[in-house]
Amino acid sequence: MDAMARTYDHPGEAPAPNPIRLLAIRDTALSVDEVFAAVGDDSAGGTALFVGTVRDHDGGADVAALGYSAHPTAEAELRRVAEKVAADFPVRAMAAVHRVGDLAVGDLAVVVAVSCPHRAEAFAACRRLIDDLKGEVPIWKHQQFADGDEEWVGA
Template sequence: MISLGDASRVVCAVVTGEPLSVADLTALVRQPRFGAVFSFEGTVRDHDHNRVVMGLEYVAHPSASEVIARLTAESATAHPDCVIAVAHRTGRLAIGDAAFVAVVASAHRGAAFAGCFDVVEKVKAELPIWKVQQFADGSTEWVNCA
């Protein structure tokens, strides 16, 4: 994972082919001064629009690492009481695998909830990553393609 420095409120913002762990990102944001740690884990589900999904692959644009860093920094600026760690996976994933993890810590739960919601929405809306889903009938579908 890419650490952006101890002094930064963005402690991790990475696109990686490695498996993701909520526990690993939580360890990066946990501090004695924080009483709230809020996490989001987006996992690969077994269905999409009434079709059985067998697995998927995430493909990232070459700019994805810079974009996730920028988006996370924007959320940190908007939520100055928070420390943020986010990671998005690329490559082939199985049902149940973590595809996207965001963890936000703050002194109080309201700030942590708001910061996590903000960074999740930003990343899901703007990160240049596409997925191709493999369905049980053998067909595939690209999602989030312009």
Template sequence: MGHICAGPDPLPGARGVTTHHHHAVGDHHAVGDGRIAGPTVDLKAVDREAAGRPGAVRPGAGRVLLAAVREEELSVDECLRAVHRPDVGGVALFVGTVRDHDGGRGIAELEYTAHPSAGTEMGRVAAGVADAHPVLAVAVTHRTGPLDVGDIAVVVAVGAAHRDGAFAACRQLIDEVKAQVPIWKRQVFLDGSSEWVGAC
């Protein structure tokens, strides 16, 4: 298991949150002040790195047209445009938003924090899902920083020739993002208390 936090504890409230076990975290520090931690991933670089590892052929990476972790407001249209192709017969879309409650308690706001490797990991996860399904185009974006109730936190769009492949890949991709990409959220409740939990 890679290190979630190393050295001085940048996320004191996140101790014990072990949802994300991944191999690429290494000795980097998590970012705890809401700054962008994983810019739009260079998918060509991901392809080059994958190709350099024995047996690590990742043809799905060529179908990942957008994979980004950013502070800016997310655009559903951006993801839809990214997967729009003449050979796509159906697009499955998932939009995750900030709800106003969790576990019976009212939510005031959320704050997402990402490890610096999050953008690269997002690209790898998306490429793996593209490898596993008959899809033609994949786009996924995740926001960091403070979000209000109703704000968009994550967008996934998958284009395929037929709807079955698009639906299956879209579901797997959001599940894998939650399980593998090193992003955490701090929930701030209406009573002023807060807690760190896994992403999304």
């Protein structure tokens, strides 16, 4: 079922506009405010927001540098994932932005948000959006550690 078909809440009711308001993969700094503003909707009683940041360690090793790369199809895959979530939940508005390029500890790597009629739906849809984004969208993390080791994650 596509996202537009799912948005009928009551027989005879006009469909809601496409709930996907913002999807992007960027090489510039991300904004929580931009993503939060994109999912504002008067019919939503709950908004869930997830922010992923670069941490200073992974697997017990100190992270010295980190970079994200994306396949050219990544934005199309991000849209496919978002459409699936919108079809499975009563999403009023949705946004997801992922960073690529070199990032520093503390930088925002990904910001996703979902607005739904109720909080439980918003939490569930937001979790599914970030989990599916991380599992299905071809974005890879290259970590370099303080001890000289390095690894690719998601490749």
